[in-house]
Amino acid sequence: MTPRAALARNGQRSLQWQTRSNHKRCLATAASGSFSYETGDAGGVKFASRDLPGPTTHLAVVAKAGTRYQPLPGFSEGLEKFSFKNTWKRSALRITRETELLGGEYSSYHSRENLVIGAKFLRDDLPYFAELIGEVISQTKYNAHELHEEVEPNMNLSRKELLGSPTEFAMNSAHGVAFHRGLGNSLHPSSSTPMTKYLNEKRLQQYSRIAYAKSNFAVVANGADHQELSKWINEFFTELDQLPPQEFPSTGTESTKYYGGEERIAHDSGNTLIIAFPGSGSSTGTSYKPESQVLAALLGGQSNIKWAPGFSLLSKATAAYPQAHIATAHHTYSDAGLLTISISGNADQIRQASLEVVKAIKSVAAGNVSTEEIKKAVATAKFKALESGQNMNTGIELTGAGLVQGGKAFQIDELGKSIDTVTEDQIKKVAKSLLDGRATVSTVGDLYILPFAEEIGLNV
Numbered sequence: 448m449t450p451r452a453a454l455a456r457n458g459q460r461s462l463q464w465q466t467r468s469n470h471k472r473c474l475a476t477a478a479s480g481s482f483s484y485e486t487g488d489a490g491g492v493k494f495a496s497r498d499l500p501g502p503t504t505h506l507a508v509v510a511k512a513g514t515r516y517q518p519l520p521g522f523s524e525g526l527e528k529f530s531f532k533n534t535w536k537r538s539a540l541r542i543t544r545e546t547e548l549l550g551g552e553y554s555s556y557h558s559r560e561n562l563v564i565g566a567k568f569l570r571d572d573l574p575y576f577a578e579l580i581g582e583v584i585s586q587t588k589y590n591a592h593e594l595h596e597e598v599e600p601n602m603n604l605s606r607k608e609l610l611g612s613p614t615e616f617a618m619n620s621a622h623g624v625a626f627h628r629g630l631g632n633s634l635h636p637s638s639s640t641p642m643t644k645y646l647n648e649k650r651l652q653q654y655s656r657i658a659y660a661k662s663n664f665a666v667v668a669n670g671a672d673h674q675e676l677s678k679w680i681n682e683f684f685t686e687l688d689q690l691p692p693q694e695f696p697s698t699g700t701e702s703t704k705y706y707g708g709e710e711r712i713a714h715d716s717g718n719t720l721i722i723a724f725p726g727s728g729s730s731t732g733t734s735y736k737p738e739s740q741v742l743a744a745l746l747g748g749q750s751n752i753k754w755a756p757g758f759s760l761l762s763k764a765t766a767a768y769p770q771a772h773i774a775t776a777h778h779t780y781s782d783a784g785l786l787t788i789s790i791s792g793n794a795d796q797i798r799q800a801s802l803e804v805v806k807a808i809k810s811v812a813a814g815n816v817s818t819e820e821i822k823k824a825v826a827t828a829k830f831k832a833l834e835s836g837q838n839m840n841t842g843i844e845l846t847g848a849g850l851v852q853g854g855k856a857f858q859i860d861e862l863g864k865s866i867d868t869v870t871e872d873q874i875k876k877v878a879k880s881l882l883d884g885r886a887t888v889s890t891v892g893d894l895y896i897l898p899f900a901e902e903i904g905l906n907v
Contacts, residue, residue, distance in 0.1 A: 484846050484856040489680040492549070493850040494666040496673045504670040506576055508584055509847020512658035513558050514632040516699040517781075519645035521602065521636050522654050523557045525577035528553035528598040529651070532776070533587040542579065544902030549816050551576060559622070559630055560780055561848050562658060563840075573671055575678055581683035584659040589652040592699045602642075605635040612716040613891040614791055620889035622723045622778075624708045625785055629699045657691040665850035667843045690844050693720030709900045709907045718892030719791040720801055723903065724881040726777050726784025730850030737866045738873040740777050740832060743786050745816070745824035745874065746807065748773030760811070761788070764803040768793075780854040786881075794896040801903045809904075812879035814871075821871050829866045833859055877880045882906075893902035 484495040517523045531553055551568030551575075564583060566576045609615050611640045623631040636642050638864045657663065666684070667677050691697070705725040726743070727851060728734030747759020759775050770793035788804055790797045810816065835841045843856035886907055888900040898906040 451754050458636075460905055465668055472577065472773055483858055484667075484861065484866040486850065486856050487673065489677045490685060491661040492664075492666055492680050492684050493854070494668075494680055495575035495677060495846050495850060495856045496671045498672055499555055499670045501569060501670055504573055504668060505565060505567045506573065506578075506580065506666070506671065506676075507563055507844065507847065508580055508657045508664050508844050508876050509583075509844055509851065510562045510564075510664035511848075511851045512562040512654075513627045513636055515560050516658075516661050516697075517632065517699050518654065518695040519650070520651055521642040521646045522651065524602050524605065524635060525598060526562055526623075526655060527555045527564075528556045528601050528877065529589060529593070530583055530588055532570070532597075533588045533589060533590075534582050536586060537579075538583055538729055544617075545575075546579075547708055549558070553579075557634075558844070559632070559634060563844050563847070565843065571671060572647055573668075573675065577676075577679035581686075581761045583657075583724060584664070585684075585686040587655065589648040589655070589723040591648050593742055594646075594648050597706065598820060602636070609633075609635045611716060614720040614789060615805045616714065616888045617719040617721045617789070617891040618755050618787070618850050619643060620710045620712060620891065621723045621887050622785065622886060624710050625656070625705055625723055625725070625887040626783070627706055628701060629701070630780055630783060630785075631702055632699075632768060644758035647680045653694040654690045656688055657695060660691040662690050663851065665847040666852075667847045669843065687725075692831050695807040702772065703780065705783065707887045707907060709890075710898075711890045711894050711899075712738075713894050714891045717791065717795045718797055718897060719789060719890075720797050720892075721787055721889045722801070722804060722885075723785050723889070725788045725884070726786040728782045728784055729780060729845070729849065729852070729857075730865065731781075731853050731855045731857055733853075734784075735865070736784075736877070737828070737846045738869045738877045739784060739786055740779075741824050741828045741866065742776050742811070742874055743777040744831065745811065745820065746775045746788065746789065746804075747827075749773045760807045760816070764807045765800040768796040768803075770797040771864045773800065773804070781848060785887075794893040797892075797895060798898050801898055805904045808878055808882060812875060812882055813876050816871075816874075821874060824874075825866060825869055828865050828869075830860050832866060867886070 484497050486495045495854060512523055512526060514523045531542055547879055548567060549572050551566055553566040556565045565731060566580060619633045638810040638861050666680055746761050748761040765826035771790050772792050774789045776787050790800055849855050849857045886905040888905060888907055890897045
């Protein structure tokens, strides 16, 4: 079969081919429509697919190369920003023109654990985009000119966004206090990070061989036939090491340990106080605790209904402080989790609202929560988990990470069933354990007014 790359090289022929194929593509449908992933191995590359109905496909490489695993500051972001630049076969301009000619789009991003490089395109163009992504991870040119002229300026924008947002600043601080290294590494380097001391094109190219070794990534697709995907992986993902070379020592691979503690950072652009506790790891790992996700839903803070304050525990507890905006979230990683309660806004109201937050957690630990509220929390946690897993981007990252970390794909059905089994006693027990242990408290803003952890009744 002739790859779509051959068509893309000739613009006129590609346009003619597209015109003839439009009708067929619009009618393209999947065989199963299941949200469960089918997994496999093609030439040493782990992959998963679900053949969802529709004329489009989303294909991505999920590499164990997030900031947890980077050996030096800026490497994860450097790999992300170099994606779809010049390769040994194609220039960045050619990649852009071919992709636009076929109506596709590509993207890349990194999280604390993963680097995701993907493309969305019409279903029949799977051969071309499989070839392109295989080429991007195996043959990218890492050169000094692009690093200094294009990549570093884009990285500086991310650093400015981080510094300008007290909430993002506090969230990075909370991860650092909770986990120290590994998951505690900042998602983006700060302006004071000596990045130029560490980051250069030679080192970045060396690290790419580690990140893109076959044992360190998985290929995931939504809207692709499993056998066809296996065929193109076997053809286009061959020029890669099976195991990571040893240019850099492995980092972030040790089991995550929760520490807890307190950090206070002065900032004149706003105020944020984050209270965090250890949470649940991924459902694909061994440290999964669905009761932590239900507790996060029970506490709440942000209303599910626009213009209404809502009836979650924290919404009711802090109703008297409308200038203190509260949001509860659960950040899930392969072997750990972080339950965070973020309070932002007016410093005086944050101080008062934080006292009510701790009281609310104590009420849960004491069992002073109605059965109806528990049922609502279970339903909310289940909905959020299923919605997140059904989301194409999130589902792809969770599935790829599960395959790389533990050889198990993320499956939505199993997640929903586990949340349904959470009991009132489990929620009470986990709330009590949080209060008995060390909390993580990160404060950014007007430190003269914002409280210390012990002033609101937390152990650090």
